[in-house]
Structures are given as C-alpha cells and as structure tokens.
Amino acid sequence: MHDVAFEKVTKKFGKVVAVNNISFQVNKGELFTLLGPSGCGKTTTLRLIAGLEIPQSGNIYIKGKNVEKLFPKDRNIGMVFQNYALFPHMNVFDNIAYPLKIRKQPQKEIIHKVTEIAKNLQTEELLSRKPNQISGGQQQRVALGRAMVQEPNVFLFDEPLSNLDAKLRTEARSFLKHIQKEMKTTAIYVTHDQKEAMAISDRIAILDKGVIMQVGTPKEVYKNPENVFVAGFIGDPPTNLLNCSIKYNQNKTVLDFLQFKLDISPIRDLVREKVNNEEAIIFGIRPEDITVEYKNASPNSIKGEVFVVERLGPETIIHVKIGNLIIIVRDFSEPDITMGDTIWLKIDFNSVHIYKKEDGKIII
Numbered sequence: 001m002h003d004v005a006f007e008k009v010t011k012k013f014g015k016v017v018a019v020n021n022i023s024f025q026v027n028k029g030e031l032f033t034l035l036g037p038s039g040c041g042k043t044t045t046l047r048l049i050a051g052l053e054i055p056q057s058g059n060i061y062i063k064g065k066n067v068e069k070l071f072p073k074d075r076n077i078g079m080v081f082q083n084y085a086l087f088p089h090m091n092v093f094d095n096i097a098y099p100l101k102i103r104k105q106p107q108k109e110i111i112h113k114v115t116e117i118a119k120n121l122q123t124e125e126l127l128s129r130k131p132n133q134i135s136g137g138q139q140q141r142v143a144l145g146r147a148m149v150q151e152p153n154v155f156l157f158d159e160p161l162s163n164l165d166a167k168l169r170t171e172a173r174s175f176l177k178h179i180q181k182e183m184k185t186t187a188i189y190v191t192h193d194q195k196e197a198m199a200i201s202d203r204i205a206i207l208d209k210g211v212i213m214q215v216g217t218p219k220e221v222y223k224n225p226e227n228v229f230v231a232g233f234i235g236d237p238p239t240n241l242l243n244c245s246i247k248y249n250q251n252k253t254v255l256d257f258l259q260f261k262l263d264i265s266p267i268r269d270l271v272r273e274k275v276n277n278e279e280a281i282i283f284g285i286r287p288e289d290i291t292v293e294y295k296n297a298s299p300n301s302i303k304g305e306v307f308v309v310e311r312l313g314p315e316t317i318i319h320v321k322i323g324n325l326i327i328i329v330r331d332f333s334e335p336d337i338t339m340g341d342t343i344w345l346k347i348d349f350n351s352v353h354i355y356k357k358e359d360g361k362i363i364i
C-alpha cells in the first residue's frame with residue numbers, strides 16, 4: 001500500500017489544465033519531491049492532496065483510502081508553505097499548539113507535545129516570542145513544528161525554504177530532511193530548484209505543463225533522463241543538447257554535428273539498431289562527460305573557442321563557442337585559459353544519450 005497515490009488525476013481552472021492526467025505513488029516514509037518550472041502544477045497537486053481543490057477526474061488515495069469524500073480537516077495533513085503563515089499575534093508556543101487547540105486536546109497534553117517538538121526543532125528558548133521577534137529560519141522551524149504537532153499522515157511542503165538566504169537554506173534543508181527521516185512521516189515536497197530537489201529527495205517527479213515527465217531517484221533522473229526536458233532541467237549546468245544526425249558510411253558510423261563527423265564506435269551497435277541513417281536526433285551530453293584538450297587536437301575532437309570561464313573553486317565551468325553554439329564543459333584541473341583561446345573537446349560516447357527530434361523522448 002502506498003501512502004499517497006494519484007490515479008489519472010486532472011484539474012482544470014477554466015481552460016487552463018493545471019494538472020493533466022497524472023499518476024504517481026509515494027511510499028511510506030518517503031520524501032517525494034514535485035519539481036518543475038513556475039506554473040507546472042506543483043502547488044495545485046499539493047492542494048488536491050489536502051482537499052483544497054477537487055479534481056475533475058481521477059482518484060486520490062491517502063493510506064490506501066480514496067479521499068474523494070473527505071473534507072480537508074479530515075485528511076490529517078501537515079502543510080508548510082513558503083510564507084509560513086504563522087499567526088502574528090500568537091507567540092511561538094501558541095502557534096505550534098494551534099492544531100491541538102482547535103481539536104480541543106487537554107492542556108497537559110498540549111504542553112507536553114509542544115515542548116517535545118520545540119526541543120526537537122531547537123526552538124525551546126523562543127516559545128514566548130512572537131513571529132516578528134524571531135529570524136526567518138526560526139519562523140520556518142515554527143511552521144514545521146505546527147505541522148508536526150498533529151502527527152499528520154503526510155507532510156506537504158510548498159517551497160518552504162524559498163524565503164531564506166542561500167546559506168540558511170542549505171542548513172534548513174538538511175535539518176528538514178533529518179527531522180523527516182527521524183519521524184518517518186511521508187512527505188511531499190515542492191520546489192522549482194533542481195539542486196534542492198536532488199539534495200533532499202528519495203525520489204523526484206519532474207513536471208512540465210501539468211504533465212509528469214519522469215519519476216525517479218536523484219541518481220536515476222541525473223544519469224538517465226528519459227526526455228530532453230528532464231535532461232535540460234536537471235543538473236547545474238544542465239545537459240548539453242545538440243541537434244545532429246547519424247550517418248552510416250560504408251563501415252563507419254558517424255555523428256554529423258556542424259562541420260564535424262565524429263566517430264561513435266563505443267555506441268555504434270546500439271545506434272545502428274535504433275537510429276535510422278540521416279535521422280535527425282538530439283544528442284545529450286553532461287558537462288563533466290566532455291574532456292578538454294588545451295594544447296593539441298587529438299583525433300575525433302571538436303575545435304572551439306573559450307567564450308566564458310567560471311572558476312567555482314574545485315571546478316571550472318567553461319562555455320565553449322562552436323560556430324553559433326555554446327557547449328558547456330566542467331573541468332576539475334584548474335586550467336590556465338582565458339576568453340578567446342582555442343581548445344578541443346572530446347566527448348565520452350559511453351555517457352551520452354540520444355533523443356528523438358520530434359518528441360524529445362529517449363532512444364539510447
């Protein structure tokens with residue numbers, strides 16, 4: 001049994017299809033992330049789980065039970081939003097206690113639970129302060145505490161860290177992951193930040209325009225993006241996606257890319273099986289799967305010009321201009337190069353993916 005399951009769910013607002021026939025399952029104790037650009041339907045999906053929106057079609061299950069007829073208050077969901085939505089006139093204690101108070105739980109139990117959670121979230125010394133007397137990161141913990149106190153079936157997090165600065169955000173995200181794993185409560189986390197999604201998730205569903213493009217572990221979606229959307233969305237910098245074609249000459253198989261004819265021997269047999277001669281394809285290669293040669297051209301390399309160099313400490317990101325195209329490369333050798341230099345790129349053909357031109361779906 002899954003803790004949350006969507007079965008062909010569609011939600012429209014007038015003519016806008018916010019969520020388009022999506023199905024996915026979230027396992028017990030999992031931290032499952034909905035990732036995608038603005039407007040792709042992430043918040044709508046969470047609101048459907050919480051019962052704040054009603055789908056036009058499809059079924060939603062929580063703990064194996066179809067929740068169609070359940071009101072939001074009966075779904076026992078703990079939600080944390082981007083703006084925390086703390087009550088400004090209540091102190092931290094009362095904010096965390098709120099879900100228990102409206103359920104009319106005994107005062108003694110409320111005190112016990114709130115103190116316990118405040119200890120867990122390292123906010124004990126803040127209990128008597130108002131939200132405007134604590135930092136953004138602390139407010140975020142209080143909002144988490146308020147969601148935890150009711151011991152929900154599922155946590156729903158809608159970009160809960162986006163109001164925090166970069167340093168606090170990475171701290172808060174590891175804290176949140178730790179707490180979630182400790183509590184073993186299933187969580188659905190929404191973000192448009194692929195790095196955050198990769199860092200925090202057990203599995204990720206990547207959405208585009210209300211459609212799920214892929215579901216997988218961070219490693220799976222990184223190593224094997226099933227379509228050009230995922231390849232271009234995951235990774236920083238993302239996959240280089242190049243329009244080219246495959247040509248079969250007598251006994252050679254080459255990748256026809258701009259003026260280059262690259263020998264693709266390592267994947268020749270696979271390509272011959274799946275790609276037609278002269279078929280237009282999109283060729284995907286990660287920035288770290290390209291080696292840079294700084295001095296000489298070796299056979300089967302692509303000549304380019306250094307366009308931009310970003311030195312990020314342990315790694316250097318190089319934007320290389322080839323004709324009118326830019327290919328991005330990741331290099332760990334601290335190269336001594338500058339704009340305008342000529343360099344050569346060598347592709348590791350064992351690490352490439354090939355996508356269909358017309359629909360962007362993976363072939364290899």
Ligand SMILES: Nc1ncnc2c1ncn2[C@@H]1O[C@H](COP(=O)(O)OP(=O)(O)OP(=O)(O)O)[C@@H](O)[C@H]1O
Binds near residue numbers: 016037038040042045
């Ligand atoms: N109440 C509503 N009325 C009309 N259209 C809506 C409503 N809520 C959402 N939409 C539309 O549905 C689509 C999905 O919206 P949603 O809020 O789910 O996106 P999102 O992925 O959460 O985006 P963001 O990252 O910007 O928060 C958008 O096109 C949005 O404009």
Ligand SMILES: [Mg+2]
Binds near residue numbers: 042043044
């Ligand atoms: Mg949203």
